[in-house]
Amino acid sequence: MKLAILSDVHGNLHALDAVLDDIAGQGVDATLALGDFLSGPFDPVGVADRMIELDLPSVRGNHDRYIVDGREDDWHVDAYVRSVLAPRHFDWLRGLPLTAVHGEIVLLAHGTPRDDNTGWLDGLADSNAVLLSPEHIEREAAGFPYEILLCGHTHVPRTVKLADGRLVVNPGSVGLPFDSGSPDAHYAIIEKRRAGWTVSLNSIPYDYQAAANLALGRGFPKWAEVVTTGWPKPREL
Amino acid sequence: MRIAVISDIHGNRHAFEAVEADIAQLGVDAILNLGDLVSGPMDPVGTIELLMQRTFPTIIGNHDRYLLERPADKLDRVDAFVAGKLRQKHLDYMRSLPKTNDIEGEVYMCHGSPTSDVEPWLDNWWTGRTTTMPDEASVTAKAVGLDFPVMLCGHTHISRIVRLRDGRLIVNPGSVGIQFYHGAPDARYAVLERRGGKWSASLRAVAYDFDASARQAEKHGFPEWADAIKTGWVGAEHLF
Numbered sequence: 195m196k197l198a199i200l201s202d203v204h205g206n207l208h209a210l211d212a213v214l215d216d217i218a219g220q221g222v223d224a225t226l227a228l229g230d231f232l233s234g235p236f237d238p239v240g241v242a243d244r245m246i247e248l249d250l251p252s253v254r255g256n257h258d259r260y261i262v263d264g265r266e267d268d269w270h271v272d273a274y275v276r277s278v279l280a281p282r283h284f285d286w287l288r289g290l291p292l293t294a295v296h297g298e299i300v301l302l303a304h305g306t307p308r309d310d311n312t313g314w315l316d317g318l319a320d321s322n323a324v325l326l327s328p329e330h331i332e333r334e335a336a337g338f339p340y341e342i343l344l345c346g347h348t349h350v351p352r353t354v355k356l357a358d359g360r361l362v363v364n365p366g367s368v369g370l371p372f373d374s375g376s377p378d379a380h381y382a383i384i385e386k387r388r389a390g391w392t393v394s395l396n397s398i399p400y401d402y403q404a405a406a407n408l409a410l411g412r413g414f415p416k417w418a419e420v421v422t423t424g425w426p427k428p429r430e431l
Numbered sequence: 432m433r434i435a436v437i438s439d440i441h442g443n444r445h446a447f448e449a450v451e452a453d454i455a456q457l458g459v460d461a462i463l464n465l466g467d468l469v470s471g472p473m474d475p476v477g478t479i480e481l482l483m484q485r486t487f488p489t490i491i492g493n494h495d496r497y498l499l500e501r502p503a504d505k506l507d508r509v510d511a512f513v514a515g516k517l518r519q520k521h522l523d524y525m526r527s528l529p530k531t532n533d534i535e536g537e538v539y540m541c542h543g544s545p546t547s548d549v550e551p552w553l554d555n556w557w558t559g560r561t562t563t564m565p566d567e568a569s570v571t572a573k574a575v576g577l578d579f580p581v582m583l584c585g586h587t588h589i590s591r592i593v594r595l596r597d598g599r600l601i602v603n604p605g606s607v608g609i610q611f612y613h614g615a616p617d618a619r620y621a622v623l624e625r626r627g628g629k630w631s632a633s634l635r636a637v638a639y640d641f642d643a644s645a646r647q648a649e650k651h652g653f654p655e656w657a658d659a660i661k662t663g664w665v666g667a668e669h670l671f
Binding site for chain 2: 255315322324325328331351352353354355356373375376377378387389390391392393394395396397398399401422423424425
């Protein structure tokens with residue numbers, strides 16, 4: 195079995211299409227998507243239409259939920275996205291589950307299986323991404339007996355193997371590579387081999403400037419800097 | 432053009448063989464090896480014998496240099512064990528290898544940073560179990576004057592891909608043979624690919640029979656290495 199995994203597109207259609215092109219040449223059995231599809235000042239409508247058209251096995255991210263439900267300290271970006279979506283986009287977002295299971299062995303989640311706003315593998319220390327403790331990672335996996343546990347949310351590409359051999363994989367972010375040192379679009383391929391699963395954390399160059407120009411045109415210069423450099427921290431957004 | 436990048440095998444022959452098998456299945460045009468070939472209590476002789484049969488470009492790392500330069504009583508416990516196993520032909524082979532190299536002006540190879548085989552390039556050295564990326568200025572400063580589209584480094588055992596503002600790529604493939612604090616025992620390496628004139632990279636984690644390697648470390652009296660090999664959660668400070 196060979197699967198492509200993408201997450202945290204954040205409205206960046208240029209990055210998403212570059213990743214989908216790359217996946218098309220990989221010969222995968224399925225592509226799975228882990229949420230936070232639209233929250234970004236790029237082309238959220240284009241991303242929503244692309245995702246509706248592809249109809250991939252998908253779960254919702256915390257920002258997908260905020261766009262639908264709102265929240266007290268609403269992000270200006272989520273407010274912007276909400277203002278440009280059509281009813282069909284809201285219907286699609288509302289239909290996304292918190293978790294999903296693919297092929298009986300792969301669990302899809304955005305943050306952790308219980309909470310779309312909790313990092314599974316990484317937290318922030320002095321605003322730098324750091325690997326969380328094995329106790330935290332194991333605890334969040336308790337009760338989910340799947341060979342492969344997928345998560346996103348942190349934008350940090352990472353694979354961790356649990357004590358019993360289950361693999362937790364975060365593919366990083368397709369569209370918003372903050373705190374990564376690279377503007378490339380990130381996604382993952384996992385493949386089952388005789389000795390076990392091989393994970394490939396891929397980074398794909400694309401037309402960063404085209405995405406940045408959209409963010410600049412909508413008045414979000416920091417977002418433009420993230421997609422052209424990959425260096426700003428999440429708190430700067 | 433597709434290139435596999437391996438580093439920090441540290442005498443783990445089982446991990447190296449699994450990575451070579453994965454590379455063979457992918458199909459590459461070249462393999463590059465960034466050093467720290469033998470420093471580990473698993474199978475240093477078996478590993479170096481395999482490497483001596485390979486013709487791919489290889490540089491030495493800081494631990495290879497220690498084995499060549501230092502008398503036995505100045506080596507840490509693991510390197511002292513390895514020094515006791517290596518024969519003259521192995522040392523001669525290691526002595527023939529450069530500290531840095533470049534491939535046709537396209538890809539630059541170093542072990543730590545361009546100026547030091549013990550200086551990490553893409554990570555702040557770990558404190559306890561955390562390792563973080565340095566800021567953009569310090570990562571970029573070490574690349575000044577290096578006119579290569581791709582620059583490779585190892586040493587930290589943490590795999591990372593950085594793309595500088597001018598488009599140059601810096602890649603650390605992680606370690607083939609011994610995983611420090613990052614939570615998975617799988618063997619790591621990287622694949623570079625040039626398409627349409629642009630280089631991109633992917634970081635691979637390959638499952639292998641780590642229990643077999645752990646048993647070797649245990650048999651040679653290094654249980655802390657066995658633990659690190661099986662879990663990927665042990666820090667370097669407990670190993671050397």
